[in-house]
Amino acid sequence: MIHLYDTLEGEVRELRLRDEGRVGIYLCGPTVYDLPHLGHGRHALVWDVLHRWLAFEGLEVNFVSNVTDIDDKIINRAAREGISEEAVTTRFENEWWRALEALGVAPPTHAPHATAYVAPMIEVIAALIERDVAYSTDDGVYFDVSRVEDYGRLSGQSLESLKSGARVEANEAKRSPLDFALWKLAKPGEPSWDAPFGAGRPGWHTECVVMSLELLGEGFDLHCGGLDLKFPHHENERAQASALGRPFARHWGHHGWVMVGEEKMSKSLGNFTSLTDLLATTDPRAYRLLVLRSHYRSPLEVTPETIADAERSLERLDALARRFALAPLAGEHLELASDHDFSGPAGQLRGRIASALEDDLDTPQAVAKLFDATSQANVMADRGDPRGAAQLARAVGALFGAMGLRLHTSDDEVDETSADLLAKREAARSAGDYSEADRLRDVLAGHGWLIEDTPTGSVLRRA
């Protein structure tokens, strides 16, 4: 079974499943009030790789990732643009799924909307009030963090140190600056749901704790998200579950930042590139490869240069796919190891990839091994072992597919004119008329084609 770094324990440890053969994962999803940026892309990709790999290995994966569709930011944006909250959330949720699809992220098993779970959220808040862990003020219901014994454990800080660092002026009505909102009473004109403690809307931390428990059940396997969610979001989810006496996530995973220069990419810093912009100009697979070649817990430098670097390195992999005419893999659906042939050297390769990934999702190691195998397959082919080479190449393709990276074969549609030009060049070449052959190659280049002369004939591919 895979070993992952568990933020709560502070060590890499085996992911011990609640139910044999089945794994339940909750990934905190987006608040849909703006375009997704590269940081969200890494977030989706990192956990997509885990999702895909576990499924590849034959586990039944219940992958839940929510959409937060009620939030102050949504309300603010709607007010600013003079449109409804629904108009905002619909637009940006569509953008979200479009971007993820383009990145080749497998859809979650469930993608709950917060607004569909308000009733159970109200129940949870009522139960917390009943236990005297939550209290009402004139603007909402707050959670009393002092009532949770180990509050701060996930973030590795004591209640005292968290208090001393609190930057925000204490809300007069709150008992502690660290107490967080479970329910916010609606101001005039704001969307609201009726509740015993007043019409309003749920707080973000309550949304995730409720949806994860509703869809995955108590003691589910893994709760993950970006490092910035560790505190306060995940800490607060944990606090609520703990106060209710409900077993929560058995394991916590957090991934690192996307960096721009030496700064974290974030909306508040205004230095983000939207995924929409990236995908308009770049092969989305390049971003996945970039994410794969760094460790998920490390910061990752993303600049036009590093993206371009990854795009070029992808060409080498696509060349392999062309050379061995690999079948396309890893689209929307999840690859299964059982659908592939891993006999002989292919099996050894699979074993190496498995040990890398099972060691805290060591994708850089896995990628390095797959590049090594790529060279090896080419060498085998060059040295007269086409069968062995093809078998290894297929394994490379399948294992990249297991991580969601789909290699491209030369599936470019060649139009008649270009095919004709290619045939003419072939004729000129055989006749020894190389200047004519080169001229025709230039003409084809003008149409965006590159020629590769192989032992079995010349082929065109898009430049």
Added chain:
RNA sequence: GGCGGCGUGGCCGAGUGGUUAGGCAGGGGCCUGCAAAGCCCCGUACUCCGGUUCGAAUCCGGACGCCGCCUCCA
């Protein structure tokens, strides 16, 4: 102030007490009519200063520089 992290060759980016990361870029060669693709060879890095050690980029201490969380944030 509290807590956590980082500093690796031209660039990105792994890793580890002594044995090749990997990719991209660059140089040389093979193959090719010439290319493309592929193959072979090459750089010999680890912020600085001490210490531990037979041996440290890897452990310990210190210095310097940088980043993040503690507020909405993937």
